Structures are given as structure tokens and as C-alpha cells.
Amino acid sequence: MADPAKTQEQTIQQIEKALEDIKKGSATKSEVMQLIDERVKTDKEALAAAQAEIKTAKSETEELKAQAKEFGSKLNQLKQNNFAALKNSDGSYKGIFRNPLEAKAFGLMVMAASTACQSGVKDKHDAAVKALGDCGITPKWLDPSGQKIMTTSAQSGGSALVTTEMIPTLLRMFEEYGVFEADAMPVPMGAGQTVQPRMDSLLDLQCPGESKVTTATDLVTSLISHVAKTLTVLTAYSIELDEDSAIALGEMIAFIIARSYGYGIDKIGFLGDGTSTYFGFKGIVGALRAVDSTIGNIKSLVVGSGNAYSELTIADFEKVLGIYPQYADDGSAKWYMHRYFYYTVFVALALATTGTTASEVILGAGNVQKSALGYPVRFTQVMPRAAADSQICTIFGNLKMGAQLGRRGVLEIQQSDQAFFTQRLIAVLAARRLSINVHGVGDTTKAGPICGLITAAA
Numbered sequence: 001m002a003d004p005a006k007t008q009e010q011t012i013q014q015i016e017k018a019l020e021d022i023k024k025g026s027a028t029k030s031e032v033m034q035l036i037d038e039r040v041k042t043d044k045e046a047l048a049a050a051q052a053e054i055k056t057a058k059s060e061t062e063e064l065k066a067q068a069k070e071f072g073s074k075l076n077q078l079k080q081n082n083f084a085a086l087k088n089s090d091g092s093y094k095g096i097f098r099n100p101l102e103a104k105a106f107g108l109m110v111m112a113a114s115t116a117c118q119s120g121v122k123d124k125h126d127a128a129v130k131a132l133g134d135c136g137i138t139p140k141w142l143d144p145s146g147q148k149i150m151t152t153s154a155q156s157g158g159s160a161l162v163t164t165e166m167i168p169t170l171l172r173m174f175e176e177y178g179v180f181e182a183d184a185m186p187v188p189m190g191a192g193q194t195v196q197p198r199m200d201s202l203l204d205l206q207c208p209g210e211s212k213v214t215t216a217t218d219l220v221t222s223l224i225s226h227v228a229k230t231l232t233v234l235t236a237y238s239i240e241l242d243e244d245s246a247i248a249l250g251e252m253i254a255f256i257i258a259r260s261y262g263y264g265i266d267k268i269g270f271l272g273d274g275t276s277t278y279f280g281f282k283g284i285v286g287a288l289r290a291v292d293s294t295i296g297n298i299k300s301l302v303v304g305s306g307n308a309y310s311e312l313t314i315a316d317f318e319k320v321l322g323i324y325p326q327y328a329d330d331g332s333a334k335w336y337m338h339r340y341f342y343y344t345v346f347v348a349l350a351l352a353t354t355g356t357t358a359s360e361v362i363l364g365a366g367n368v369q370k371s372a373l374g375y376p377v378r379f380t381q382v383m384p385r386a387a388a389d390s391q392i393c394t395i396f397g398n399l400k401m402g403a404q405l406g407r408r409g410v411l412e413i414q415q416s417d418q419a420f421f422t423q424r425l426i427a428v429l430a431a432r433r434l435s436i437n438v439h440g441v442g443d444t445t446k447a448g449p450i451c452g453l454i455t456a457a458a
Helices: 004-024 029-080 100-114 122-134 179-183 239-244 249-271 284-289 314-323 339-351 357-362
Strands: 185-188 193-199 221-227 229-238 301-303 334-337 375-379 392-397 403-420 425-438 450-454
Touching: 004 029, 004 339, 029 339, 100 122, 179 249, 179 375, 179 403, 221 403, 221 425, 229 239, 229 249, 249 284, 249 403, 249 425, 284 392, 284 425, 284 450, 301 314, 314 339, 314 392, 314 450, 334 339, 339 375, 339 392
Parallel strands: 185 403, 301 450, 334 375
Antiparallel strands: 193 221, 229 425, 334 392, 392 450, 403 425
């Protein structure tokens, strides 16, 4: 089955190479744009094919389950009546084979095969082979001596004698995560619940005139609250694996735990909608959508030119920068989007611009730091890569100013051989007390330090 993620990664690599070719003068913008269009079409077809194969496989699996259940039911019925269904009224054989001799031969074949390489049962094996000979049958899968031919294809046939070399390193095929924790404002929590005041407005200047009274202006403030919640991870490994493992098991588990937290916090920080899926936290997408039920009323969002990625324009991205408040543009603002979205949507739009602005917008595919309209791009792999209606497809903002990650204590990793004592497993439990508060998404009158581009509704 085709792997959509793999084909999309190949698309990104081909686009990067094509962009380098533009810089070298060996490719034109129109050629690269055509490549992007072709690759996006191929990726969509690969995704559709993979979904169809999964649907077919699921259907076949359900069918096999039903057949197995039916077979088991019939077998139980046969056992209950002493296999009467396989006998005629006079007690003679009536089965799936043509006659009792064929049924006997099949049983002898199974017996001979199952005893071929087992110690202590050679006499039974020889007797089964002899009985087959008496039936006029010579098993073709046995050599002249009556033993299975040793090969490397199965352990029972000799492959147990073939050694296997284990490379003492582990390939880690994971996406990179941990963007939210790296960019959000860290807030050390000295207690289980912490609040921080926030100033929401300035004071009004007045000119009351000579001997007139100046009217007092109230300071508008609000509180950013944090309530730490414990997020845990539990896994276990066998004592034998710990003793026999060719790789550093402790290092592997620590890496997996750290990456799991990075992935989980990114999902919560960027996509959280306040439901139990995100442990009650609202991330950037959830906080933006919570401002108003009508996306056009949310001042921190620009509604795109259409509901499909192909309908978005470079002007949509420019509008996001246009609504962004000046006070938040202190050099820390970045774009946050999926890597595939960047190359197949933004880069395609940049190449479609006239003149030399395309290279200025992209700043070269070979750069370690990708850019969009002069601002750095952070690839955030929890963000969407396939279009949907009313979808926040990219975020632009200063996370240090608009999002906080509360930390109560440190990552704790505990180990116990008691939790799964009877299974001889060692449990590893990790725990972090965290709180996420995305407070800088503006409202229905003004944009905040975190803005975004959202596709139109259907």
C-alpha cells in the first residue's frame, strides 16, 4: 500500500531541488510551478488510493472474521454431536474428503510434517512416513532419508543455525515536535494554581482646559490563570529484554518519552479546543475559534479567498501581516505551518508572483531557516496539510507574547518492578505538571499578538 506521508515527503524534496535549480538558472519558475501542481495531484491520488486500500482491507478483514466465527460455530456443533454430520446413517464416513483413505492420508501427512524435526518422536515420524508409503504416497517435501531438507527459510528447517547481526542503534522514524514549548513563554509555577495580571489598555490623554477637572481613567486589567494538570506516560519492558537488548534500552525509552511529550504539547498548544481530548486546555486554534462563532468577526483571523488551498492567494498571507498589531512585531513573530503546506501552497504562490519577488519571498530553498514574506517559518507538523472548510491552516504570531506554558516542577520518571510483577515487567512512569494558556488572540474589535489565516466556509 502506498504511504501518503512518504509520497508527500518525496514531493517536498523534489520542490526543494527544483528551487535550487532556479537559483542555478537550470530551471524556470513556470517549470517549478508545473512540478508543484503535478506532485500535489499525485499526492492526492496516492492518498485516495491508500484510503481505498484501507477500506478494502477492513472489509476483507471483517469478512474473514465472520467466516472464522462461522467455522468455529460449526466445529463446536460437530464436536457436540460426536461429528455425526461426518457420518452416514449407517455410521460410515461422510466428510470433506472423497473417501476415508484420502482423509487418513491427509492426517498422516500432517503427523509426518509435525514430527519431522522433533526430538524423541522419531519412531512416530517414521511410522507416519511408512504408513504413507503403504498408501502409495511419497511426500515430495521430504528428502530420501525422510527428513525435512534444511534451508534458511524457516527455523524448523535449519534457519536457526543462521546467525543474525544486530546493529546496536535504533532508527527513529518520528516527526520533529516540541515547537510550542520552545516558543511559548515559560511560566514557573510555585503553586498548583498561579495567576498573572495583564494590562489590556492604555490611559486616555485629556485636555480639560484651565481650571477644569481631569477625569480619571480606569486601568483595564485581566488575569492570566494557570492550573497545573499532571500529564503522564506509562510503558513497560521485560526483565529479559533489559538483560539481552543490543541497544541502550534506557536511552531509547527516555527519547520516546521526551518525544511523546513534545508531540502531545504541540497538539494541545496549537490545536487544543478545550475538550477532554486536549485535557481541557485551549490551544491557539481553539482560542481563536472561541472568540466568535462567525469567523469573519474574529479580528485576529483573515478569511482566505476560498475554502480550498488552491484558492488561497499571496494577498491572503499579506493581509495576515496587515492586521498584525505593531506592538507585537518585536522581531520574535514567526509563521507556523505544516512543512507540506509551506512547499505546496505558499511556495507555489510565491513563484506565481511577477518580477523577482519570488526569490525575495522564499529566500532560497537551501536556507536552513525558511521564510515567508520576510518572516521566519517554523514547521509545525501537527498543523493541517490537507484543506478543509473553515480551517486555520497557518498561524502568524509572537508566542512569547501571546501564549504561556506553565510548569510546576520538572519531568519525573519513576521505575517499578511491582506494577506488573507477575509478568516480570518493569514499569516506567513519566509525569509532568503543566498548564497551557493562549491569551493573545484578540477579540471582535482588535487583533492580538497571535493571528492566523483561515479557509472560507463551504
